[in-house]
Amino acid sequence: MNRICQFILLLLLAGAAHAAPNVEAIIASRFLVRGEQAKFEIILRGGDFNDVVEIPKQPQIPNVDLRSMGMSPQRRPSESRRLEIYIPYVISSYDVGTHVIPSIEVMVNGEIQRTRPVEFRVIDDMSLTWSTATIGEERIRYAAAFHSLKDQPYLGEKQPVELKIYLPDDLIVIDWGIPDFERKGLSAWRFQPQPLIGRARLLGRSFFAVPYPSTASTNVPGPAALGPASLTLQLQVASVQSFGRAYAQALKLNIPALNLESKPLPAGAPEGFENAVGQFSMKVITGETDLREGDPVTVEIAVSGSGNLDALNAPKPLDSEGWKLYDASPQERGEERRELSG
Structure with a gap:
């Protein structure tokens, strides 16, 4: 019984974290010629219309011009018709090579969230x-x-x-x-x-x-x-x-x-490794906490991060003793096939 209670407590705690909206940094084009401008946005997805988003401190990037478009956080429907809040910028550079927009801290409803770093490359137009x-x-x-x-x-x-x-x-x-x-x-x-x-x-x-x-x-x-x-x-x-x-x-x-x-993957893969290449985190949520022996329980496992999200196999429990498991069906929440993060 203790094991079931501990398991359910873990689900409840993870579920509270899962409910938080997700902040991402998106650049319209990762490959620019010298002086070409691209739109860069900080986007809050999975939130609510009344979410309070503060304008973040703008990072200083060597040899890169990142300019705010002078707008407060805007609201619009996403491609999947869900609400998203965005803050627009314009970015450009004359320095040929790869540049990194660092992680940006964004205050959402009084809590700090961080975007993932974004790489882009400036190309010599003569090439x-x-x-x-x-x-x-x-x-x-x-x-x-x-x-x-x-x-x-x-x-x-x-x-x-x-x-x-x-x-x-x-x-x-x-x-x-x-x-x-x-x-x-x-x-x-x-x-x-x-x-x-x-x-x-x-x-x-x-x-x-x-x-x-x-x-x-x-x-x-x-x-x-x-x-x-x-x-x-x-x-x-x-x-x-x-x-x-x-x-x-x-x-x-x-x-x-x-x-x-x-290139082949480096040696020394951990036991049980299948095909997860990237950086990922996992959260678990269930709406059913009052169980009797034999009752079914629906558990939602949300994997987020940066990498081959669309190719991941369903996670497996480390200890499945005492549980009857059914095959999991993956479901995309956004544009994981076309984007690196999700």
């Missing part, structure tokens, strides 16, 4: 590879490439990847499309364009800067590849023969493959 696409008699220059933060990830390690395109901003794009891409030795979720289109100054003129963020993880040690890919945009074009009447015209972009080298 972009330019291609040409044709629409009618017009030749259009563009740059398009896949990017990853790590060229040599560990087997099963999930990392942010992104398709980034630069297209002249005098074009009228009515549909940014979804890339059709090949893959070898890795799994990658669907690439979708960000709703907020950025701009960058390249080749002496202004270009659209469009990120298609996703995540990828390797399946086998050795060479892996993301792409090649093709992306079909729909442009609005004025017809000379029809006195300027507009019509839709497809524009096809080709994207070269990104080659990776997958």
Whole structure:
């Protein structure tokens, strides 16, 4: 009986912690050319409309310009139609290389929560590879490439990847499309364009800067590849023969493959290790605390953190003696397939 009481007490304590809203830091694009601006947001998910969120102290990052958009915490529906509260910023840098936005402390309902650090990379615009696409008699220059933060990830390690395109901003794009891409030795979720289109100054003129963020993880040690890919945009074009009447015209972009080298996991994995690669925490909750012997009890186990969340197997109890267990069914709470954290 003591064991059952201790088990239930653990569930109650964990459940109280589980109810707290979750604070995340999200950047619109992790791969920027020098001087390109990207939207950066601190987002409170899983909370209530009346949650009190204070503006956090802004971190000072060497060689990075992070600016508040001067707005108090705003409320909006998320992609999953749940309420979220967000604080917007704009970030840019002229320093080529990888930068880290550190963990930021956010006061929510009088309690401190911390975002996870966010990595992003600044690319030398002179290293972009330019291609040409044709629409009618017009030749259009563009740059398009896949990017990853790590060229040599560990087997099963999930990392942010992104398709980034630069297209002249005098074009009228009515549909940014979804890339059709090949893959070898890795799994990658669907690439979708960000709703907020950025701009960058390249080749002496202004270009659209469009990120298609996703995540990828390797399946086998050795060479892996993301792409090649093709992306079909729909442009609005004025017809000379029809006195300027507009019509839709497809524009096809080709994207070269990104080659990776997958490393085997280090030796010394703990006993019972299966496929969890990342940093995770686990919380448990149940609404049933008054039990008799033989009564069923529903237990919800919430795993959060950063890594291959979408590929994790259900946790197993260390000591299942005296319990009859049923198979667990995983359920995503957000965009765990497309994001690194959740």
